Amino acid sequence: MDTSVSLLILAAGLGSRFGSDKQILQIPPLGLPIFAFSLQDVLKNGVTHAVIVTRFELADFFETNIFPRFPAVHFDIIFQDLAGPELPRNRIKPWGTGHAVLCAREYIRGNFVVINADDFYGADAIKAAINFVKKSGAECCCIGYPLVRTLSAGGPVSRGIIEVDSENYVTAITEITQIQRLADGSIISLDSSKNFDPALLWPRRFVSLNLFGLGGDIFIILNQKFHLFLQKNQNSLTAEFYLPEAIAGPDVLGVGVAMKMLPTRGYWFGVTYREDLFLAEKRLREFVRRGLYA
Numbered sequence: 001m002d003t004s005v006s007l008l009i010l011a012a013g014l015g016s017r018f019g020s021d022k023q024i025l026q027i028p029p030l031g032l033p034i035f036a037f038s039l040q041d042v043l044k045n046g047v048t049h050a051v052i053v054t055r056f057e058l059a060d061f062f063e064t065n066i067f068p069r070f071p072a073v074h075f076d077i078i079f080q081d082l083a084g085p086e087l088p089r090n091r092i093k094p095w096g097t098g099h100a101v102l103c104a105r106e107y108i109r110g111n112f113v114v115i116n117a118d119d120f121y122g123a124d125a126i127k128a129a130i131n132f133v134k135k136s137g138a139e140c141c142c143i144g145y146p147l148v149r150t151l152s153a154g155g156p157v158s159r160g161i162i163e164v165d166s167e168n169y170v171t172a173i174t175e176i177t178q179i180q181r182l183a184d185g186s187i188i189s190l191d192s193s194k195n196f197d198p199a200l201l202w203p204r205r206f207v208s209l210n211l212f213g214l215g216g217d218i219f220i221i222l223n224q225k226f227h228l229f230l231q232k233n234q235n236s237l238t239a240e241f242y243l244p245e246a247i248a249g250p251d252v253l254g255v256g257v258a259m260k261m262l263p264t265r266g267y268w269f270g271v272t273y274r275e276d277l278f279l280a281e282k283r284l285r286e287f288v289r290r291g292l293y294a
Contacts, residue, residue, distance in 0.1 A: 005133055006108045007042045009035050010100045010210065011054040011062075011117035012080040014093055022271045023054070023117035024061045029285050030293070032069075034271065035117040037284070037293050039070055041126040042113070051076045051107045052117075053100040076107045084226075088235045095226075096240030097210060098247075102226055105219040111136070114212045114243070120280070121211050122266035123292070132262065133213035140247070140259040141213040142170055144206030145268045147179075147187065154273025156180040156190055160208035160244040161200045162261050170259040173208050173248035174200060206263055208244055209270070221256060222246055 011023040024033050039050065050070075052062055056079045067075055080094045081087070083103040087095075094100065101114060111133035115121060125143045132141040144162050151157060156178040163172040178190035179201065187201045199205075225246045233239035246252075253259060269280050287293050 004110050005047050005049075005130055006110065006112040007039070007047055007050040008101060008104050008108065008112050008114045009038075009050060009052045009117050010097055010114065011035065011052055011058070012094050012100055013116075013118070021058060024058060024065075025118075025271065025277075026065075027277070027284055028281055029288055033066075033117065034120050034280065035115065036066065036069070037120060037287075038115050038126055039066075039073065040293055041121075041123045042130065043070070043072060044123070045127050045130045047113070047130060048072055049074050049076075051078065051104045051112075053078045053080050053103050054117075055079060055081045055094070076104075078103050078107065085230060085234070088237060091237040093238070093240070097243040098222055098229075098241035098245070099226055101214075101243055102219060102222045105223070108216065108219075111213065111215050114210060114214060116210045116270070119209055119211075119268065119270045120283070121209070121268060122264065124266045125211060125262075125264045125268075128262050128264065129211060129213040132260070133215070136213070136215070136260075138215055138217065138258070140215060140218065140257055142173070142208050142248070142259055142261050143211040144261045144263045145209055146204050146265060147201065147207045148181075148203035149265075150207055150209060150268055150270075151179065151181050151187070152270075152272050152276055154275030157272055160210075160248075162206045162208055163200075164206075164261050168261045168263075170248055170253060170261050172250065172253070173244040175242060175245060176200065206261060208248075209268060210243060212243070212247070214247070218247055218257070221252055 113129045158177040160173040181187050229241045
């Protein structure tokens with residue numbers, strides 16, 4: 001088993017806007033959830049260790065439908081809802097993607113690639129991230145997609161807008177919520193509570209969709225920042241510890257972490273809303289017809 005690079009799948013979200021557990025949604029024509037296509041892509045690149053961070057009640061799905069389907073992969077499964085500090089009374093959602101990654105620190109020995117379970121990233125993007133962390137040493141990478149290709153017809157979305165220097169090293173990832181394209185083609189944010197440069201919503205600006213290539217040292221940073229987060233939010237019912245904010249803040253980039261942005265213009269799609277299912281199924285059918293997945 002090659003454990004030099006691991007795949008970390010974030011699959012603990014509640015899917016509140018979608019209305020169900022979209023990370024395990026079985027989509028035609030193969031009846032597989034979206035992350036299963038990324039599993040096929042990582043196997044093609046020699047990665048055979050996958051860690052799934054999910055919720056306790058979803059374990060049976062993975063053990064019954066995914067583990068037997070991918071016998072070449074060694075799986076570890078972690079329950080985010082049972083790891084770390086207890087949730088405050090009346091809080092339902094887990095502590096966020098940054099905490100989800102931190103939960104995997106005892107299961108990952110080397111460098112690793114992070115994906116969301118409900119996002120399709122494309123073979124080229126997965127390959128680029130894996131190749132980078134195989135030879136990067138201490139550097140990290142972030143795959144960037146053009147903003148205009150990541151919006152949903154079903155409603156507004158949140159995106160991490162990537163800012164880079166002249167050598168494509170990430171200087172900041174700014175989380176902007178409620179992004180929507182208008183009928184005239186312009187892109188705006190409906191969130192009036194935050195001030196940001198409107199130029200950040202330029203259609204061809206690259207955004208992060210949580211496809212990162214990271215090193216094991218990132219767990220030290222995440223652990224430190226999560227403890228600071230809890231000091232402020234221990235009793236919050238909604239606050240989340242987001243991965244991009246934790247690893248791409250000004251106190252990290254250029255100090256303890258160098259992160260390269262790898263641009264891709266390949267296909268991405270997700271299922272934030274029910275309306276997104278039609279496009280997801282259409283594209284997956286085409287990929288299967290072309291023999292890219294089976």
